Amino acid sequence: KAGVTQTPRYLIKTRGQQVTLSCSPISGHRSVSWYQQTPGQGLQFLFEYFSETQRNKGNFPGRFSGRQFSNSRSEMNVSTLELGDSALYLCASSFNIGAGANVLTFGAGSRLTVL
Amino acid sequence: GDSVTQMEGPVTLSEEAFLTINCTYTATGYPSLFWYVQYPGEGLQLLLKATKADDKGSNKGFEATYRKETTSFHLEKGSVQVSDSAVYFCALTNQGGSEKLVFGKGTKLTVNP
Numbered sequence: 001k002a003g004v005t006q007t008p009r010y011l012i013k014t015r016g017q018q019v020t021l022s023c024s025p026i027s028g029h030r031s032v033s034w035y036q037q038t039p040g041q042g043l044q045f046l047f048e049y050f051s052e053t054q055r056n057k058g059n060f061p062g063r064f065s066g067r068q069f070s071n072s073r074s075e076m077n078v079s080t081l082e083l084g085d086s087a088l089y090l091c092a093s094s095f096n097i098g099a100g101a102n103v104l105t106f107g108a109g110s111r112l113t114v115l
Numbered sequence: 116g117d118s119v120t121q122m123e124g125p126v127t128l129s130e131e132a133f134l135t136i137n138c139t140y141t142a143t144g145y146p147s148l149f150w151y152v153q154y155p156g157e158g159l160q161l162l163l164k165a166t167k168a169d170d171k172g173s174n175k176g177f178e179a180t181y182r183k184e185t186t187s188f189h190l191e192k193g194s195v196q197v198s199d200s201a202v203y204f205c206a207l208t209n210q211g212g213s214e215k216l217v218f219g220k221g222t223k224l225t226v227n228p
Contacts, residue, residue, distance in 0.1 A: 043159075043204065043219060043221075045215050045217070103161050
């Protein structure tokens with residue numbers, strides 16, 4: 001069974017550009033979450049989607065946005081990139097069968113470097 | 116808001132040594148608690164979880180017990196191996212209907228042969 005697939009794995013952008021990251025969840029999983037991982041701030045929650053609806057959002061500026069498609073695939077976009085956006089962006093999916101009981105399966109991440 | 120505090124690393128042990136990584140949390144209500152592990156160049160993998168007080172999660176020789184009275188979820192392993200070298204994250208989820216995880220800062224473990 002295929003895991004959570006994130007593309008691209010690595011990318012380099014310059015300040016002011018925008019970037020779109022993609023996440024394909026495990027087949028049958030309807031919930032997708034995104035996290036930002038940096039050495040200084042650790043793992044921080046970005047968004048959570050379920051059945052194409054954003055269910056929860058972390059404390060990030062409006063430059064960070066996301067969406068989920070009818071096939072549960074998700075994308076996140078960061079506009080007007082800043083140096084501080086350099087990070088590993090992790091996507092996770094789950095069946096979402098009940099609060100607190102779900103196991104999130106994480107992808108390998110997309111490593112973004114902003115120059 | 117909810118938070119997780121885990122012991123600062125890095126932790127360096129010899130093979131077959133005993134491991135403890137401390138984790139305490141602050142949360143209202145009854146959170147579910149998790150330990151995730153991240154190997155170099157990879158995403159996070161669930162190591163174990165506990166969903167209510169006094170539950171013990173276990174996997175691959177690792178154990179952690181949900182202690183509500185001390186708001187703790189310490190990770191232990193009796194005999195570590197070189198292959199256990201990784202970064203370990205304690206986390207909680209505490210929002211009904213949401214799977215948002217709140218993570219600790221992570222503890223890097225290095226096991227030497």
